[in-house]
Amino acid sequence: MNFISIVGNCKLKGLIEISGAKNSALPILASALLTDKVLCLKNIPKLLDVESMISLIGSLGSKVKNKHNTYLLETKKISSCKADYDLVRKMRASFLVLGPLLAREGYAEVSLPGGCAIGTRPVDMHLYAMKKLGANISISDGYVRAKRKIKGLVGEKIAFSKISVGATENAIMAAVLAKGETLIENAAKEPEVIDLCNCLNAMGANIEGMGSNKIHIQGVTNLLSASHEVISDRIEACTYIIAAAITNSKLTIKKVNFNYINSFMRVMDKMGLNYSINKEEIFIENNVKLDPIKIKTEEYPGFPTDLQAQLMTLACFSNGISEIEENIFENRFMHVPELNRLGANIEIKGSKAIILGNRNLFGAEVMATDLRASVSLILAALKAKGRTKINRIYHLDRGYENLDYKLSSCGVNIKRGK
Ligand code: EPZ
Numbered sequence: 001m002n003f004i005s006i007v008g009n010c011k012l013k014g015l016i017e018i019s020g021a022k023n024s025a026l027p028i029l030a031s032a033l034l035t036d037k038v039l040c041l042k043n044i045p046k047l048l049d050v051e052s053m054i055s056l057i058g059s060l061g062s063k064v065k066n067k068h069n070t071y072l073l074e075t076k077k078i079s080s081c082k083a084d085y086d087l088v089r090k091m092r093a094s095f096l097v098l099g100p101l102l103a104r105e106g107y108a109e110v111s112l113p114g115g116c117a118i119g120t121r122p123v124d125m126h127l128y129a130m131k132k133l134g135a136n137i138s139i140s141d142g143y144v145r146a147k148r149k150i151k152g153l154v155g156e157k158i159a160f161s162k163i164s165v166g167a168t169e170n171a172i173m174a175a176v177l178a179k180g181e182t183l184i185e186n187a188a189k190e191p192e193v194i195d196l197c198n199c200l201n202a203m204g205a206n207i208e209g210m211g212s213n214k215i216h217i218q219g220v221t222n223l224l225s226a227s228h229e230v231i232s233d234r235i236e237a238c239t240y241i242i243a244a245a246i247t248n249s250k251l252t253i254k255k256v257n258f259n260y261i262n263s264f265m266r267v268m269d270k271m272g273l274n275y276s277i278n279k280e281e282i283f284i285e286n287n288v289k290l291d292p293i294k295i296k297t298e299e300y301p302g303f304p305t306d307l308q309a310q311l312m313t314l315a316c317f318s319n320g321i322s323e324i325e326e327n328i329f330e331n332r333f334m335h336v337p338e339l340n341r342l343g344a345n346i347e348i349k350g351s352k353a354i355i356l357g358n359r360n361l362f363g364a365e366v367m368a369t370d371l372r373a374s375v376s377l378i379l380a381a382l383k384a385k386g387r388t389k390i391n392r393i394y395h396l397d398r399g400y401e402n403l404d405y406k407l408s409s410c411g412v413n414i415k416r417g418k
Contacts, residue, residue: 004396004404005389006381007413008363012249014410016240018256019045019401020069021233024195026093027169028230029053031196032062032073033100034173035203037225041071044230045401048394052091056083060097078105085111085142091398092121096166098146099126099174102135106148112139117370119329125160125167132156133174133182155180155219163188163299168215169196176205178219187215190300191260195231202226232280234260235306236400239375242310243407244284245273246317246383251410252283263303267293267311271318292320292357297327309335309376315355316344317383322355335373338366342380342388363388368395375400382412 020043030053032039044050046069054064054071061079065072081101088094088111101108113121127137127144133153135146155178158171168188173196175182187193189211197210203226206218237256244251245268258265258277268275271290276283293315297305305328315322316339326332333353336346341364345356363386368374374395381388390396393416396403407414 008384012410020230024192030096035223040227042229099170103177129171153178155182160186199228292322296325318357334369
Protein backbone atom coordinates (compact mmCIF):
# COMPACT_ATOMS: atom_id res chain seq x y z
CA MET A 1 0.00 0.00 0.00
CA ASN A 2 1.76 3.21 -1.14
CA PHE A 3 2.19 5.86 1.48
CA ILE A 4 3.68 9.32 2.00
CA SER A 5 5.15 10.39 5.31
CA ILE A 6 5.63 14.02 6.29
CA VAL A 7 7.41 15.53 9.28
CA GLY A 8 5.07 18.36 10.20
CA ASN A 9 5.05 21.69 11.94
CA CYS A 10 7.13 22.94 9.01
CA LYS A 11 7.30 26.07 6.94
CA LEU A 12 7.38 26.30 3.17
CA LYS A 13 9.84 28.62 1.50
CA GLY A 14 10.40 29.39 -2.16
CA LEU A 15 8.41 28.87 -5.34
CA ILE A 16 5.79 26.47 -6.68
CA GLU A 17 4.73 26.41 -10.34
CA ILE A 18 1.21 25.23 -11.13
CA SER A 19 0.70 22.45 -13.69
CA GLY A 20 -1.90 22.01 -16.40
CA ALA A 21 -5.49 21.40 -15.31
CA LYS A 22 -6.45 17.74 -14.92
CA ASN A 23 -10.13 18.49 -15.49
CA SER A 24 -9.34 20.27 -18.74
CA ALA A 25 -6.84 17.73 -20.00
CA LEU A 26 -9.22 14.77 -19.61
CA PRO A 27 -12.12 15.95 -21.82
CA ILE A 28 -9.69 17.55 -24.29
CA LEU A 29 -7.81 14.25 -24.67
CA ALA A 30 -11.17 12.53 -25.32
CA SER A 31 -11.91 15.13 -28.03
CA ALA A 32 -8.93 13.82 -30.02
CA LEU A 33 -11.30 11.01 -31.08
CA LEU A 34 -13.39 13.53 -33.01
CA THR A 35 -10.86 14.10 -35.79
CA ASP A 36 -8.58 12.09 -38.07
CA LYS A 37 -6.09 14.97 -38.03
CA VAL A 38 -3.21 15.63 -35.64
CA LEU A 39 -4.04 17.39 -32.37
CA CYS A 40 -1.12 18.97 -30.49
CA LEU A 41 -1.78 19.52 -26.78
CA LYS A 42 0.57 21.45 -24.50
CA ASN A 43 0.76 21.75 -20.70
CA ILE A 44 -0.75 18.31 -20.18
CA PRO A 45 0.02 17.31 -16.55
CA LYS A 46 1.73 14.00 -15.80
CA LEU A 47 -0.99 12.31 -13.73
CA LEU A 48 -2.40 8.81 -13.30
CA ASP A 49 -5.76 10.01 -14.64
CA VAL A 50 -4.08 11.39 -17.77
CA GLU A 51 -2.30 8.06 -18.27
CA SER A 52 -5.64 6.27 -17.90
CA MET A 53 -7.32 8.50 -20.48
CA ILE A 54 -4.39 8.09 -22.88
CA SER A 55 -4.51 4.31 -22.63
CA LEU A 56 -8.28 4.43 -23.14
CA ILE A 57 -8.17 6.57 -26.29
CA GLY A 58 -5.22 4.46 -27.43
CA SER A 59 -7.42 1.36 -27.15
CA LEU A 60 -9.99 3.13 -29.34
CA GLY A 61 -7.54 4.02 -32.13
CA SER A 62 -5.57 7.12 -31.11
CA LYS A 63 -1.82 7.12 -31.74
CA VAL A 64 -0.11 9.14 -29.00
CA LYS A 65 3.38 10.59 -28.85
CA ASN A 66 4.68 12.95 -26.18
CA LYS A 67 7.67 14.96 -25.20
CA HIS A 68 7.45 16.10 -21.58
CA ASN A 69 4.05 17.84 -21.24
CA THR A 70 3.37 18.16 -24.99
CA TYR A 71 1.32 15.43 -26.66
CA LEU A 72 0.66 14.71 -30.35
CA LEU A 73 -2.50 12.69 -30.90
CA GLU A 74 -3.72 11.25 -34.19
CA THR A 75 -6.84 9.12 -34.60
CA LYS A 76 -6.81 8.24 -38.31
CA LYS A 77 -9.56 5.78 -37.65
CA ILE A 78 -11.52 4.44 -34.70
CA SER A 79 -10.38 0.85 -34.11
CA SER A 80 -12.83 0.04 -31.33
CA CYS A 81 -15.97 1.67 -29.94
CA LYS A 82 -15.85 -0.15 -26.63
CA ALA A 83 -14.63 1.49 -23.41
CA ASP A 84 -14.08 -1.44 -21.07
CA TYR A 85 -15.32 -1.64 -17.49
CA ASP A 86 -11.78 -2.16 -16.23
CA LEU A 87 -10.70 1.22 -17.58
CA VAL A 88 -13.89 3.14 -16.82
CA ARG A 89 -14.20 1.91 -13.22
CA LYS A 90 -10.75 3.35 -12.47
CA MET A 91 -11.64 6.77 -13.71
CA ARG A 92 -15.13 8.16 -14.21
CA ALA A 93 -13.93 10.71 -16.73
CA SER A 94 -13.54 7.76 -19.14
CA PHE A 95 -17.26 8.20 -19.72
CA LEU A 96 -16.34 11.31 -21.70
CA VAL A 97 -15.50 9.14 -24.72
CA LEU A 98 -19.23 8.51 -25.21
CA GLY A 99 -19.95 11.77 -27.06
CA PRO A 100 -16.87 11.70 -29.31
CA LEU A 101 -17.37 8.04 -30.30
CA LEU A 102 -21.03 8.62 -31.09
CA ALA A 103 -20.22 11.73 -33.14
CA ARG A 104 -17.27 10.25 -35.03
CA GLU A 105 -18.32 6.63 -35.49
CA GLY A 106 -22.08 6.58 -34.82
CA TYR A 107 -21.75 3.93 -32.12
CA ALA A 108 -20.37 3.71 -28.57
CA GLU A 109 -20.27 0.97 -25.96
CA VAL A 110 -19.15 2.47 -22.67
CA SER A 111 -19.18 0.80 -19.30
CA LEU A 112 -21.34 2.52 -16.71
CA PRO A 113 -18.78 4.19 -14.45
CA GLY A 114 -20.44 3.11 -11.23
CA GLY A 115 -20.16 5.07 -8.04
CA CYS A 116 -17.06 6.20 -6.22
CA ALA A 117 -16.08 7.30 -2.72
CA ILE A 118 -17.80 10.68 -3.02
CA GLY A 119 -21.12 9.60 -4.41
CA THR A 120 -23.28 7.45 -6.72
CA ARG A 121 -22.28 9.66 -9.65
CA PRO A 122 -25.15 8.82 -12.07
CA VAL A 123 -24.88 9.53 -15.83
CA ASP A 124 -28.56 10.05 -16.62
CA MET A 125 -27.97 13.56 -17.94
CA HIS A 126 -25.22 12.36 -20.28
CA LEU A 127 -27.66 9.82 -21.74
CA TYR A 128 -30.47 12.39 -21.94
CA ALA A 129 -28.22 14.63 -24.05
CA MET A 130 -27.25 11.80 -26.42
CA LYS A 131 -30.92 10.85 -26.89
CA LYS A 132 -31.83 14.47 -27.63
CA LEU A 133 -29.21 14.47 -30.40
CA GLY A 134 -30.84 11.40 -31.94
CA ALA A 135 -29.05 8.40 -30.45
CA ASN A 136 -30.78 5.18 -29.44
CA ILE A 137 -29.55 4.20 -25.97
CA SER A 138 -29.72 0.79 -24.32
CA ILE A 139 -28.21 -0.37 -21.04
CA SER A 140 -27.37 -4.01 -20.35
CA ASP A 141 -24.72 -6.00 -18.48
CA GLY A 142 -23.26 -2.78 -17.07
CA TYR A 143 -22.72 -1.14 -20.45
CA VAL A 144 -24.33 1.81 -22.19
CA ARG A 145 -24.76 1.15 -25.89
CA ALA A 146 -25.47 4.25 -27.94
CA LYS A 147 -26.21 4.16 -31.64
CA ARG A 148 -27.04 7.12 -33.80
CA LYS A 149 -29.97 6.87 -36.20
CA ILE A 150 -29.25 6.45 -39.91
CA LYS A 151 -29.46 10.17 -40.58
CA GLY A 152 -26.76 10.80 -37.98
CA LEU A 153 -26.83 13.11 -34.98
CA VAL A 154 -29.06 16.15 -35.43
CA GLY A 155 -28.70 19.40 -33.50
CA GLU A 156 -31.32 19.95 -30.77
CA LYS A 157 -32.14 21.95 -27.68
CA ILE A 158 -30.71 20.18 -24.64
CA ALA A 159 -32.12 21.59 -21.39
CA PHE A 160 -30.31 20.06 -18.42
CA SER A 161 -32.38 19.70 -15.25
CA LYS A 162 -29.31 20.40 -13.13
CA ILE A 163 -25.78 21.55 -13.84
CA SER A 164 -23.31 18.80 -14.75
CA VAL A 165 -19.75 19.44 -15.93
CA GLY A 166 -19.32 16.03 -17.56
CA ALA A 167 -22.77 15.92 -19.17
CA THR A 168 -22.16 19.41 -20.63
CA GLU A 169 -18.80 18.27 -22.02
CA ASN A 170 -20.19 15.04 -23.51
CA ALA A 171 -23.07 16.98 -25.10
CA ILE A 172 -20.68 19.54 -26.61
CA MET A 173 -18.40 16.86 -28.07
CA ALA A 174 -21.35 14.99 -29.58
CA ALA A 175 -22.95 18.17 -30.98
CA VAL A 176 -19.90 19.64 -32.74
CA LEU A 177 -20.35 17.12 -35.61
CA ALA A 178 -24.17 16.97 -35.50
CA LYS A 179 -26.24 18.37 -38.36
CA GLY A 180 -27.54 21.85 -37.54
CA GLU A 181 -27.65 23.88 -34.35
CA THR A 182 -27.58 22.64 -30.77
CA LEU A 183 -28.51 24.83 -27.81
CA ILE A 184 -27.41 23.59 -24.40
CA GLU A 185 -29.35 25.25 -21.57
CA ASN A 186 -28.28 25.14 -17.91
CA ALA A 187 -24.77 24.35 -19.14
CA ALA A 188 -21.83 24.14 -16.72
CA LYS A 189 -19.71 27.31 -16.74
CA GLU A 190 -16.48 25.85 -15.34
CA PRO A 191 -13.20 27.17 -16.84
CA GLU A 192 -12.42 23.63 -17.94
CA VAL A 193 -15.61 23.58 -20.07
CA ILE A 194 -14.49 26.89 -21.64
CA ASP A 195 -11.04 25.39 -22.27
CA LEU A 196 -12.58 22.36 -24.02
CA CYS A 197 -14.68 24.67 -26.23
CA ASN A 198 -11.66 26.83 -27.07
CA CYS A 199 -9.75 23.72 -28.11
CA LEU A 200 -12.67 22.45 -30.23
CA ASN A 201 -13.04 25.87 -31.90
CA ALA A 202 -9.31 25.79 -32.69
CA MET A 203 -10.06 22.46 -34.40
CA GLY A 204 -12.73 24.16 -36.53
CA ALA A 205 -15.83 23.69 -34.40
CA ASN A 206 -18.38 26.49 -34.12
CA ILE A 207 -19.22 27.01 -30.44
CA GLU A 208 -20.44 30.21 -28.80
CA GLY A 209 -21.55 31.08 -25.29
CA MET A 210 -19.08 28.89 -23.36
CA GLY A 211 -18.78 30.17 -19.79
CA SER A 212 -22.47 31.10 -19.77
CA ASN A 213 -25.40 28.82 -19.03
CA LYS A 214 -26.41 28.79 -22.72
CA ILE A 215 -24.00 27.24 -25.22
CA HIS A 216 -24.74 27.40 -28.96
CA ILE A 217 -23.11 24.87 -31.27
CA GLN A 218 -23.37 24.98 -35.07
CA GLY A 219 -22.43 21.48 -36.28
CA VAL A 220 -19.61 21.08 -38.82
CA THR A 221 -18.78 18.12 -41.06
CA ASN A 222 -15.30 17.47 -39.70
CA LEU A 223 -12.63 18.84 -37.40
CA LEU A 224 -9.11 19.82 -38.37
CA SER A 225 -5.61 19.76 -36.97
CA ALA A 226 -4.93 22.21 -34.14
CA SER A 227 -2.58 23.09 -31.32
CA HIS A 228 -3.89 24.00 -27.88
CA GLU A 229 -2.36 24.77 -24.50
CA VAL A 230 -4.37 23.52 -21.53
CA ILE A 231 -5.12 26.12 -18.80
CA SER A 232 -3.37 25.90 -15.44
CA ASP A 233 -5.04 23.93 -12.67
CA ARG A 234 -7.11 26.26 -10.47
CA ILE A 235 -7.69 23.56 -7.85
CA GLU A 236 -3.98 22.79 -7.54
CA ALA A 237 -3.21 26.52 -7.25
CA CYS A 238 -5.72 27.05 -4.43
CA THR A 239 -4.47 23.91 -2.68
CA TYR A 240 -0.95 25.36 -2.47
CA ILE A 241 -2.28 28.78 -1.38
CA ILE A 242 -3.95 26.95 1.52
CA ALA A 243 -0.67 25.11 2.23
CA ALA A 244 1.08 28.48 2.62
CA ALA A 245 -1.74 29.82 4.79
CA ILE A 246 -1.76 26.78 7.12
CA THR A 247 2.01 26.85 7.66
CA ASN A 248 2.30 30.66 7.92
CA SER A 249 4.89 30.50 5.14
CA LYS A 250 6.37 32.99 2.70
CA LEU A 251 5.61 31.29 -0.61
CA THR A 252 5.42 32.35 -4.26
CA ILE A 253 3.06 30.43 -6.54
CA LYS A 254 3.39 30.91 -10.30
CA LYS A 255 1.08 30.29 -13.28
CA VAL A 256 -2.14 31.05 -11.42
CA ASN A 257 -5.12 32.27 -13.44
CA PHE A 258 -6.89 34.57 -10.97
CA ASN A 259 -9.87 35.00 -13.27
CA TYR A 260 -10.83 31.44 -12.41
CA ILE A 261 -10.52 31.56 -8.60
CA ASN A 262 -12.55 34.62 -7.57
CA SER A 263 -14.85 32.78 -5.16
CA PHE A 264 -11.87 31.16 -3.46
CA MET A 265 -9.91 34.40 -3.15
CA ARG A 266 -12.98 36.10 -1.64
CA VAL A 267 -12.99 33.41 1.05
CA MET A 268 -9.25 33.96 1.68
CA ASP A 269 -9.95 37.72 1.99
CA LYS A 270 -12.79 37.06 4.46
CA MET A 271 -10.46 34.86 6.52
CA GLY A 272 -7.83 37.63 6.51
CA LEU A 273 -5.03 35.99 4.49
CA ASN A 274 -2.12 38.34 3.68
CA TYR A 275 -0.91 38.08 0.08
CA SER A 276 0.05 40.14 -2.95
CA ILE A 277 -0.67 39.38 -6.60
CA ASN A 278 1.37 40.28 -9.68
CA LYS A 279 -0.11 39.10 -13.00
CA GLU A 280 -0.12 35.26 -12.77
CA GLU A 281 1.86 35.12 -9.55
CA ILE A 282 0.82 35.27 -5.89
CA PHE A 283 3.14 35.89 -2.94
CA ILE A 284 1.71 34.72 0.35
CA GLU A 285 3.25 36.02 3.55
CA ASN A 286 0.91 35.11 6.32
CA ASN A 287 1.66 35.29 10.02
CA VAL A 288 -1.79 36.01 11.42
CA LYS A 289 -4.35 33.55 12.70
CA LEU A 290 -7.16 33.51 10.17
CA ASP A 291 -10.83 34.12 10.94
CA PRO A 292 -13.34 31.25 10.75
CA ILE A 293 -15.53 30.89 7.67
CA LYS A 294 -19.02 29.78 6.71
CA ILE A 295 -19.35 28.62 3.09
CA LYS A 296 -21.31 26.24 0.87
CA THR A 297 -20.03 24.55 -2.24
CA GLU A 298 -21.75 25.49 -5.50
CA GLU A 299 -21.36 25.07 -9.21
CA TYR A 300 -18.98 27.53 -10.86
CA PRO A 301 -18.54 30.45 -10.24
CA GLY A 302 -19.46 29.49 -6.66
CA PHE A 303 -17.01 27.94 -4.20
CA PRO A 304 -15.73 24.70 -5.80
CA THR A 305 -16.55 21.34 -4.24
CA ASP A 306 -13.01 20.27 -5.24
CA LEU A 307 -11.64 22.71 -2.62
CA GLN A 308 -14.02 21.75 0.18
CA ALA A 309 -11.68 19.25 1.88
CA GLN A 310 -8.68 21.56 1.65
CA LEU A 311 -10.59 24.51 3.15
CA MET A 312 -11.76 22.25 5.97
CA THR A 313 -8.16 21.58 6.95
CA LEU A 314 -7.42 25.32 6.97
CA ALA A 315 -10.51 25.92 9.13
CA CYS A 316 -9.07 23.63 11.84
CA PHE A 317 -6.41 26.29 12.47
CA SER A 318 -8.58 29.40 12.21
CA ASN A 319 -9.73 31.43 15.17
CA GLY A 320 -13.19 30.09 15.88
CA ILE A 321 -15.93 27.79 14.59
CA SER A 322 -16.34 27.33 10.82
CA GLU A 323 -19.12 25.73 8.80
CA ILE A 324 -18.84 24.11 5.39
CA GLU A 325 -21.87 22.84 3.50
CA GLU A 326 -21.33 20.35 0.65
CA ASN A 327 -24.07 20.74 -1.95
CA ILE A 328 -22.64 18.98 -5.01
CA PHE A 329 -21.86 15.43 -3.89
CA GLU A 330 -23.70 13.36 -1.33
CA ASN A 331 -20.72 11.78 0.39
CA ARG A 332 -17.77 14.09 0.20
CA PHE A 333 -16.80 14.15 3.88
CA MET A 334 -14.64 11.01 3.88
CA HIS A 335 -11.65 13.08 5.02
CA VAL A 336 -13.41 14.10 8.27
CA PRO A 337 -12.74 10.94 10.35
CA GLU A 338 -9.13 10.97 9.11
CA LEU A 339 -8.64 14.64 10.06
CA ASN A 340 -10.19 13.88 13.46
CA ARG A 341 -7.58 11.12 13.91
CA LEU A 342 -4.97 13.85 13.65
CA GLY A 343 -6.68 15.84 16.42
CA ALA A 344 -9.21 17.90 14.51
CA ASN A 345 -12.68 18.37 15.98
CA ILE A 346 -15.12 18.25 13.07
CA GLU A 347 -18.73 17.24 13.40
CA ILE A 348 -20.95 16.30 10.47
CA LYS A 349 -24.60 17.33 10.53
CA GLY A 350 -26.22 16.16 7.28
CA SER A 351 -24.57 18.08 4.43
CA LYS A 352 -22.81 20.42 6.86
CA ALA A 353 -19.50 20.06 8.67
CA ILE A 354 -18.89 22.12 11.79
CA ILE A 355 -15.17 22.69 12.34
CA LEU A 356 -13.69 23.84 15.66
CA GLY A 357 -10.68 26.11 15.12
CA ASN A 358 -7.53 26.70 17.16
CA ARG A 359 -6.70 23.00 17.00
CA ASN A 360 -3.30 21.44 17.56
CA LEU A 361 -2.90 18.45 15.30
CA PHE A 362 -0.52 15.57 15.99
CA GLY A 363 1.04 13.19 13.49
CA ALA A 364 -0.63 9.79 13.06
CA GLU A 365 -1.28 7.11 10.43
CA VAL A 366 -4.25 7.99 8.21
CA MET A 367 -5.94 6.75 5.02
CA ALA A 368 -6.61 8.62 1.80
CA THR A 369 -10.07 7.87 0.39
CA ASP A 370 -10.35 10.06 -2.69
CA LEU A 371 -8.30 12.62 -4.56
CA ARG A 372 -9.16 15.81 -2.71
CA ALA A 373 -9.47 14.09 0.67
CA SER A 374 -5.91 12.82 0.26
CA VAL A 375 -4.55 16.32 -0.29
CA SER A 376 -6.46 17.66 2.72
CA LEU A 377 -4.52 15.12 4.80
CA ILE A 378 -1.24 16.29 3.24
CA LEU A 379 -2.13 19.87 4.24
CA ALA A 380 -2.93 18.76 7.79
CA ALA A 381 0.34 16.81 7.98
CA LEU A 382 2.33 19.94 7.10
CA LYS A 383 1.05 21.59 10.30
CA ALA A 384 0.66 18.57 12.60
CA LYS A 385 3.33 18.08 15.25
CA GLY A 386 5.41 14.98 14.49
CA ARG A 387 5.28 12.55 11.59
CA THR A 388 2.12 11.70 9.64
CA LYS A 389 1.84 8.67 7.39
CA ILE A 390 -0.84 8.85 4.68
CA ASN A 391 -1.75 5.49 3.13
CA ARG A 392 -3.35 4.72 -0.27
CA ILE A 393 -1.55 7.69 -1.77
CA TYR A 394 -2.35 6.60 -5.33
CA HIS A 395 -5.45 8.77 -4.94
CA LEU A 396 -3.14 11.78 -4.76
CA ASP A 397 -1.16 10.81 -7.84
CA ARG A 398 -4.36 10.95 -9.87
CA GLY A 399 -4.54 14.72 -9.60
CA TYR A 400 -1.39 16.43 -8.31
CA GLU A 401 1.64 16.49 -10.60
CA ASN A 402 5.00 16.08 -8.78
CA LEU A 403 3.55 16.97 -5.39
CA ASP A 404 6.43 15.35 -3.48
CA TYR A 405 8.98 17.30 -5.52
CA LYS A 406 7.05 20.59 -5.31
CA LEU A 407 6.80 20.36 -1.50
CA SER A 408 10.30 19.01 -0.85
CA SER A 409 11.78 21.82 -2.99
CA CYS A 410 10.07 24.22 -0.55
CA GLY A 411 11.77 22.56 2.42
CA VAL A 412 9.19 19.95 3.45
CA ASN A 413 10.51 16.65 4.86
CA ILE A 414 8.34 14.37 2.71
CA LYS A 415 9.09 10.75 1.85
CA ARG A 416 7.23 8.15 -0.21
CA GLY A 417 7.23 4.46 0.64
CA LYS A 418 5.62 1.14 -0.22
C1 EPZ B 1 -16.45 17.05 -12.64
O1 EPZ B 1 -17.02 15.80 -12.32
C2 EPZ B 1 -15.04 17.01 -12.10
N1 EPZ B 1 -14.28 15.95 -12.75
C3 EPZ B 1 -15.07 16.78 -10.59
O2 EPZ B 1 -13.73 16.82 -10.12
C4 EPZ B 1 -15.86 17.92 -9.94
O3 EPZ B 1 -15.94 17.70 -8.56
C5 EPZ B 1 -17.26 17.97 -10.55
O4 EPZ B 1 -17.17 18.11 -11.99
C6 EPZ B 1 -18.07 19.14 -10.01
O5 EPZ B 1 -17.41 20.34 -10.25
C7 EPZ B 1 -13.80 16.16 -13.99
O6 EPZ B 1 -13.98 17.21 -14.59
C8 EPZ B 1 -13.02 15.03 -14.61
P1 EPZ B 1 -20.89 16.71 -12.36
P2 EPZ B 1 -18.46 15.37 -12.96
O7 EPZ B 1 -21.46 15.91 -13.47
O8 EPZ B 1 -18.57 15.91 -14.34
C9 EPZ B 1 -24.77 14.82 -10.49
C10 EPZ B 1 -11.85 16.08 -8.95
O9 EPZ B 1 -11.62 15.94 -7.74
N2 EPZ B 1 -25.01 14.22 -11.81
O10 EPZ B 1 -20.78 18.19 -12.52
O11 EPZ B 1 -18.62 13.92 -12.77
C11 EPZ B 1 -23.54 14.26 -9.79
O12 EPZ B 1 -23.84 13.07 -9.11
C12 EPZ B 1 -13.18 15.63 -9.51
O13 EPZ B 1 -11.06 16.57 -9.78
C13 EPZ B 1 -26.23 13.59 -12.04
O14 EPZ B 1 -27.08 13.50 -11.16
O15 EPZ B 1 -19.45 16.15 -11.98
C14 EPZ B 1 -23.17 15.38 -8.85
O16 EPZ B 1 -23.97 15.29 -7.69
C15 EPZ B 1 -14.09 15.03 -8.45
N3 EPZ B 1 -26.44 13.04 -13.27
C16 EPZ B 1 -23.55 16.64 -9.63
O17 EPZ B 1 -24.46 16.20 -10.66
C17 EPZ B 1 -25.52 13.10 -14.27
O18 EPZ B 1 -25.78 12.59 -15.39
C18 EPZ B 1 -22.38 17.33 -10.31
O19 EPZ B 1 -21.69 16.35 -11.02
C19 EPZ B 1 -24.29 13.75 -14.01
C20 EPZ B 1 -24.06 14.31 -12.78
